[in-house]
Structures are given as C-alpha cells and as structure tokens.
Amino acid sequence: MSLPKHHPVPIHILQEVFGYSAFRGQQAAIVEHVTEGGDALVLMPTGGGKSLCYQVPAIARQRAGHGVTVVVSPLIALMHDQVGALEEAGVHAAFLNSTQSLEEAQAIEREMLAGRLSLLYAAPERLNTPRFLAQLTSLHERGLLSLFAIDEAHCVSQWGHDFRSEYLSLNLLHERFPDVPRIALTATADDITRADIIDRLQLHDARVFIASFDRPNIRYLIVEKDKPREQLLRFIQDDHDGEAGVVYCQSRKKVEETAEWLKSEGVSALPYHAGMDSEIRMRHQDRFLREDGIVMVATVAFGMGIDKPDVRFVAHLDLPKNIEGYYQETGRAGRDGEPAEAWMAYGLADVVNQRRMIDESPSTEEFKQVQRGKLDALLALAEAIDCRRQRLLAYFGEESEPCGNCDNCLNPPATWDATEAARMALSCIYRFRQNGGQRFGAGHLIDVLRGKDTDKVRQYGHQHLTTWAIGAHLSEQQWRAVLRQLIALGHVVTEGEFSTLSLNESARAVLKGEVELLLRQPTAPARKGKTSRST
Ligand code: ADP
Ligand code: ZN
Numbered sequence: 001m002s003l004p005k006h007h008p009v010p011i012h013i014l015q016e017v018f019g020y021s022a023f024r025g026q027q028a029a030i031v032e033h034v035t036e037g038g039d040a041l042v043l044m045p046t047g048g049g050k051s052l053c054y055q056v057p058a059i060a061r062q063r064a065g066h067g068v069t070v071v072v073s074p075l076i077a078l079m080h081d082q083v084g085a086l087e088e089a090g091v092h093a094a095f096l097n098s099t100q101s102l103e104e105a106q107a108i109e110r111e112m113l114a115g116r117l118s119l120l121y122a123a124p125e126r127l128n129t130p131r132f133l134a135q136l137t138s139l140h141e142r143g144l145l146s147l148f149a150i151d152e153a154h155c156v157s158q159w160g161h162d163f164r165s166e167y168l169s170l171n172l173l174h175e176r177f178p179d180v181p182r183i184a185l186t187a188t189a190d191d192i193t194r195a196d197i198i199d200r201l202q203l204h205d206a207r208v209f210i211a212s213f214d215r216p217n218i219r220y221l222i223v224e225k226d227k228p229r230e231q232l233l234r235f236i237q238d239d240h241d242g243e244a245g246v247v248y249c250q251s252r253k254k255v256e257e258t259a260e261w262l263k264s265e266g267v268s269a270l271p272y273h274a275g276m277d278s279e280i281r282m283r284h285q286d287r288f289l290r291e292d293g294i295v296m297v298a299t300v301a302f303g304m305g306i307d308k309p310d311v312r313f314v315a316h317l318d319l320p321k322n323i324e325g326y327y328q329e330t331g332r333a334g335r336d337g338e339p340a341e342a343w344m345a346y347g348l349a350d351v352v353n354q355r356r357m358i359d360e361s362p363s364t365e366e367f368k369q370v371q372r373g374k375l376d377a378l379l380a381l382a383e384a385i386d387c388r389r390q391r392l393l394a395y396f397g398e399e400s401e402p403c404g405n406c407d408n409c410l411n412p413p414a415t416w417d418a419t420e421a422a423r424m425a426l427s428c429i430y431r432f433r434q435n436g437g438q439r440f441g442a443g444h445l446i447d448v449l450r451g452k453d454t455d456k457v458r459q460y461g462h463q464h465l466t467t468w469a470i471g472a473h474l475s476e477q478q479w480r481a482v483l484r485q486l487i488a489l490g491h492v493v494t495e496g497e498f499s500t501l502s503l504n505e506s507a508r509a510v511l512k513g514e515v516e517l518l519l520r521q522p523t524a525p526a527r528k529g530k531t532s533r534s535t
Contacts, residue, residue: 008060010035014052017059017089024049026209034147034183035060039206041153041198042185045213046328047335050185051082054149055119057183059091062118067144070136071121073151074164075304079121086119095121096132109135115144124155124166127173136177145180148173150201153184157196162304167200174202182206187331188324191397213327213396217334218342220388220406222381224481224520225347228317229258233265235315235343242293243312248329250318250353252276252299258317259297272298303329309336315343319350322374323381323395346382348442348484352499355487359495379488385413385520414521419510421474421482422491422517424449426507428467429492435465439500446479481519486510 010031014020023031026042027049034040034057044050058069073079079095086093094108094117111117113135126132139145156167174182184201186193198204223231232247247262249255252273262269268291270284288294289308296302300320314333320326326344334340358371381391389403402409428449432440438460447454448462451469462468471479483501486492491507494500509515 008035008063010056010060013056013059017091018052018056019089020052023052026211027052030183030209031056031060033207034181037181039181039203040183041203041206041208042183042211043194043209044185044187044211045215046187046331047215047337048187048211050151050187053185054147054151054183055086055091058119058147058149061146065143066146067115067142068112068117068139069119069147069149070145071119071149071151072124072127072170073121074124074155074167075152076123077306078151079123081307083119083121091118092116093119093121096126097121097123113138115139115142124164124170128166128169133172133176140177140180145177148177148180148182150182150184153186153197153201154188154193156200157193171200171202187328190324190395212393213398214389214393214400215331215334216403216405217337218330218340218405220330220392221341221343222388222407223343223345224477225345225350226477228345228347229261231345232258232315232317232343233262233267236262236267236295236313239341240313244288244293244308244310245295245313245315246303246311246329246332247295247297247315247317248300248320249297250299254317255297255299262295262297267295268293269295269297272296272302274299274301300325300329303332306332307335308332310338311335311340312338313341313343315345317345319344319346319354319382320378321354322371323378323392324374326378326381327392327396344382348480348487351379351484351487352442352494355494356499376488376490383485383488383520384408385415385518415518416478416521418478418482418485418517418519419513419515421471421478422486422510422515423513424467424471425479425482425486426491426503426511428465428470429501429503430511431465431467432462433502435462436460439495439502441498441500442480442483445483445501446476449479450474450476478519482517485517485519 011023014023025048030040030042030053034054042050042053054069054071061069076097076099079097083093083095094111096105096108112120136145150170152162155162155164156170157163182203184197184203186197236245247258249258252275255271255273259269259271270287272281272284284296285306288296311333314330316329320329330342333342354375358368358375361368377395381388384391385408387402387409388406390400393400425445428445432438444456447457448465448468449471451472453463457463483492487494491504491510493502493504495502
C-alpha cells in the first residue's frame with residue numbers, strides 16, 4: 001500500500017520539504033524519537049545539522065494535528081534566516097522578537113493561536129512574559145502546543161561560554177506544561193556544562209544524543225608567530241586566493257588595522273567588531289554572506305549564528321581564550337563539508353597576554369583558576385607535537401586515532417631536547433632575583449642568555465652574571481619557544497604591566513633535571529616583507 005502524499009513520515013518530509021535525500025548521522029534517530037513525543041538532549045557540533053532535528057519533527061507533528069512547535073533561540077539573526085528559509089520551503093513559520101512592530105507581532109500571535117504555525121521562534125525573554133505564557137496555555141488547553149525546542153541550550157549554564165540569565169526560567173515551561181515534549185540542542189559539550197544543562201532544564205529523563213565533534217573536513221594548522229601579518233597574507237594568497245574566510249583578532253584596533261592592511265595587499269577584507277556603527281556592521285555582514293570571496297576580519301563578536309556554508313578558512317591572529325572558543329570559531333569553516341582550513345599563529349606574547357587578562361579580570365579566585373586550567377589546555381594544543389585533532393577531541397571526551405589531516409600529522413615536526421635550555425633560562429631568572437631583587441621581562445632575559453650587549457645589560461651589570469651568554473648557541477626564536485613552554489607549563493609566572501618573569505615552585509623540578517622538555521624545532525622564518533617583529 002502506498003502512503004498518502006502528506007503522511008508525516010520524517011524521511012518524506014526531509015525529501016519533500018527540504019530537498020535532501022537522507023538524514024545525516026544521528027538525525028534519523030533523533031527525529032524519530034522527538035516526533036514520537038520523547039524528550040531529547042542533542043550535542044552536535046556546529047554545522048552538524050541540529051536545525052533539522054526539531055524542524056522535521058515540528059512539521060510531522062503539525063501535520064498529525066499536534067499544533068505549534070515553539071523554538072527558543074537567543075539569536076535574532078538566526079531566527080530571521082531560518083524563518084525565511086522555512087517559508088520559502090512552504091512551511092508556515094514565524095518569529096516573535098523585539099525588532100517587530102506591535103501590528104506585526106499581533107498578526108503572528110493570531111496565526112499561532114489558531115494553531116496554524118508549524119514553528120514559532122521566540123527569544124527566551126519572551127517566555128517570561130505573562131502575555132506569552134497565557135497564549136501558550138490557551139494553545140495547550142486545545143491540544144495545539146506540540147513541542148518545545150531549546151536551541152543553544154548551553155546558555156543555561158554558567159560553565160558554558162555564553163551564559164544568559166533568561167535561560168534559567170526555561171524550566172518554567174516544563175513545570176507549566178509537563179506533558180509537552182522538549183528537545184534541547186547545543187554545540188558545546190564539555191562535561192560540567194552537559195550535567196548543568198540536564199539539571200537546570202530538568203532533562204533527567206531525556207534521551208541524550210551525542211554526535212562526534214570531529215569535523216574531518218577541517219584541517220588544523222598552528223604556526224609559530226614570526227611576522228604574523230605576512231604569514232597570514234601568505235596563507236591567504238597561497239592557499240585561499242579569492243575564497244571566503246574569517247580572520248579573528250583580539251582587539252578592535254587590530255581588527256581595523258589588519259583589514260586595512262589586507263585590503264592594501266589586494267585581499268577583499270572587511271572589518272567587523274561591536275564598536276562599529278551598527279549600520280556599517282550590518283552592511284559588512286551582508287556582503288560577507290552574499291558576495292563571494294570576502295575575508296571578514298573580526299573580533300569574536302562576529303560569527304554566532306552566521307550560517308555561511310562555504311567559509312574556506314578561519315584564521316586566528318591571536319590566541320582564543322580556551323579550547324571551546326577555538327573549536328567554536330574554527331567550526332565556522334567548512335559547514336558545507338568541503339575541505340577547509342583552521343589556521344592560527346601563536347607566540348610568546350599570546351601566552352603572556354591571556355594570562356594577564358585572567359589575572360586582571362574582576363572574577364573570583366575560583367573562577368580564575370578554572371579559566372587558567374582551560375587556557376593551559378589550549379596552550380598544550382598549540383605546543384603539541386602530535387595530532388591536533390586527537391587532542392581537540394580528547395578535550396571533549398572523545399577518543400580517536402591520529403587524523404592525517406592536521407599540520408603535525410602531515411608534516412611531523414622535528415623536535416629538540418630543550419631540557420638543558422630550560423634550566424639555563426630558569427637559573428638566569430633566579431640570578432636576576434639574587435642580583436638586586438629586580439624582575440625582568442622575556443626580551444631582556446633572552447638578551448642576557450644570548451650574550452647581547454645592550455644598554456640595559458650594562459645598566460644592570462648583567463654581563464657579569466654567571467648565566468651571561470650561556471645560551472648563545474640557541475636562536476632568539478628557540479629561546480622564545482622555551483619560554484613559551486615554561487610559561488604554558490606554569491614553571492614561570494608573568495606579572496604586572498611589564499610582564500616580568502618569576503619562578504614558580506614547580507620550577508625546582510626542572511632545575512634539578514627531573515623534568516624533560518621536548519620542543520618542536522622552530523619553523524623557517526617568513527620570507528618576504530619587513531613588518532615589525534611581533535611575538
Ligand atoms: P547546526 O545548527 O548544527 O550548526 P545546521 O542545522 O545549520 O547546523 O546545518 C548545517 C548545514 O547542513 C545546513 O546548510 C543544512 O542545510 C545542512 N544539512 C543538515 N542536515 C542535512 C542533511 N541531512 N542533508 C543535507 N544537508 C544537511
Ligand atoms: Zn592529525
């Protein structure tokens with residue numbers, strides 16, 4: 001017996017409405033479970049296809065007479081795009097948010113109350129309003145409240161990277177309408193956050209679907225900073241000429257300077273940061289989405305909810321805060337599944353800066369300690385001499401084999417034994433302290449180790465130290481790598497405005513030769529141009 005045309009079979013909806021031939025990965029299982037009224041928590045990486053996990057059940061359940069699915073999402077831009085796409089595909093969908101006029105909102109409310117909408121997108125703050133709750137109650141009483149979908153569910157957790165207090169009241173939905181099924185979705189998966197989501201949204205009975213966080217089409221590349229701008233330009237021109245990409249910088253100033261410079265070098269670059277005029281910002285975002293081959297130079301303000309499938313690379317000129325950030329940001333590359341690259345230039349100053357930002361933040365000591373631990377994990381990834389992907393996935397609790405598609409797998413780095421060099425650096429810092437109690441930064445330390453004759457060296461009489469010139473056989477670059485490691489491992493601490501160096505308790509073991517330090521051999525310096533040296 002052939003099925004009637006509109007029988008709500010999920011795969012038919014996928015094909016008919018969305019024009020896709022098959023579900024991906026766990027989508028089929030999730031869609032089936034939710035369509036049948038089960039609760040679900042879905043952990044799936046960006047680009048994994050979370051939207052279909054609630055859109056298909058919403059349509060199936062609407063067709064079976066269950067009424068409206070309410071989608072909670074904090075991202076206005078995303079609501080906009082999704083509703084547009086759904087309407088285009090012939091699905092009756094709408095959103096309610098603060099950008100609408102009263103008349104627009106009321107027209108949508110009427111459609112919703114009539115039970116005609118398949119999906120209604122709403123910002124979380126709306127769910128707290130008595131008006132909206134009354135409308136949901138009315139729908140519910142008539143059996144027309146079909147499903148709740150809670151997107152970006154990590155926003156409910158303080159441990160996630162994007163806590164929003166309005167999310168805390170989402171458990172209200174469950175208390176008011178306990179028989180309405182719920183699906184919560186997120187792309188952030190570390191263990192504490194996961195447990196917190198389940199607790200706060202009272203999803204203890206929900207089935208948990210965890211997709212692999214691997215993005216096999218993304219190639220991970222982390223290079224040592226030498227002349228970062230030149231390195232970036234070379235990466236873009238050699239490997240991504242005319243392709244769309246995102247370049248992340250830490251500061252607004254650097255965003256503007258970098259975009260300007262790339263433009264002068266012939267790259268179609270545009271700046272984007274939260275301090276820009278909102279009209280210009282929107283225009284840049286629009287051009288990035290619509291035109292081919294735009295390189296967006298941006299702070300992390302750019303990217304949340306921007307669904308551009310053919311971003312071919314994401315570059316970091318500065319170190320992100322932690323691995324979650326790195327994963328989210330790099331995850332914006334290659335959403336179409338085609339090969340893409342995640343490139344990062346990383347140097348000593350990055351380590352020093354990120355530590356200083358944590359130290360100087362107004363948070364509690366407990367919070368700072370968590371942040372330091374997260375930064376350390378990222379530093380270990382940056383310094384790794386083995387498979388990057390393996391480390392990345394391990395951070396999210398996933399075991400894997402060496403990937404064959406990261407810099408370290410493709411070109412296993414040469415290493416050198418830096419144990420002795422590390423001891424030299426540590427004892428030199430120690431000598432500074434003994435010799436007048438002063439502290440110095442990395443630049444001066446390296447000058448002393450390499451026996452450079454500078455004014456500062458003479459001023460402090462450091463040419464008389466026993467550690468003077470003991471490291472002349474190593475290059476400045478090698479010394480920077482040694483220091484980066486020592487700071488990353490916590491043996492050396494940086495402090496204050498000048499990021500002066502001092503020894504941590506744990507340095508003792510290195511000084512005694514109890515710890516072995518294996519470093520990657522420095523890569524060849526950048527070939528062309530002469531921008532100022534940055535670390
Ligand atoms: P997420 O929200 O998890 O980041 P999306 O739902 O935006 O991911 O999906 C990412 C991309 O993959 C979208 O362009 C979407 O249309 C596409 N996609 C998702 N599922 C499928 C599928 N089963 N077949 C083909 N394309 C899919
Ligand atoms: Zn690898």
